[in-house]
Amino acid sequence: MKRLETVGIGEEVTTMSPIPKEKLCSRCKKKKLLSEFCVRGDSKDGLSYWCGDCRKKYHRAEERKEINRQASKKHHKTEKGKATQKRAAQKYHGTAKAKLKYRRKNLKNSYGLTLEQYDQMVEGQGGVCAICGEINVSGHRLLVDHDHKTDKVRGLLCYRCNFGMGFIDDENFVNRSKKYLKKT
Structure with missing residues (x-):
């Protein structure tokens, strides 16, 4: 220099x-x-x-990774690869981690609730249905009830009450039901 x-x-x-x-x-x-x-x-x-030896080792390793990535892409397009992918997906979707991830996503996308907010609602209702006051004995968790017109969450219901509320939200159904009951 x-x-x-x-x-x-x-x-x-x-x-x-x-x-x-x-x-x-x-x-x-x-x-x-x-x-x-x-x-x-x-x-x-x-x-x-880096020295020449280290550069060579690094580039060889990167080349091997790329070759493996390309081979993996090819494999996933074959029938055997598709079957392997399907088995792996089925195995994952059965795990508690996958179910919890789906539940969080569903609550957020459908009702704008986090899992923590849902748990607070359950605690606030004492773990019982907001209509019948019974613990959900069917083995299902309490379901989120919301107004279909405003999308506002109303509370948590058991499966039976939530199913019934679905019909009550439909005014035509309620009117037809009243007419039916008057006939009999």
Whole structure:
């Protein structure tokens, strides 16, 4: 490396700094000869940060990963690959983690509720149906009841009451039901 030094008044002399013969590879942390590093214009010393061996190992590993990715893509398009994917998906969807993820997503997308808000509603209702006051004995959790016109959440109901409310929300059905009951 060249360096300018001032020797006397107005005299500048170019001197050479001693050039190091070795450099530390930032990947393997070994000192190696400068000849083992590639040229790199944007580094301070004009050489690569990694030695040639480390660069080769890195690029070979990346190449292997890409080959595996491409092979995996090809495999997933075959009948055997599709069957493998299907089995893996079925296995995952049966897990508690997948069910919880689906439940959170469904509550959020359908009613704008988080699972925590749902749990607070259950606690607020004492764990019972808002209409009949019974614990949901059918084995199902309490269902979110909402006004279909405004999408506003009204409360939590057991399966039977929620099913009945679905009919009550339909005014035509209610009127037809009243007419039917009057006939009999």
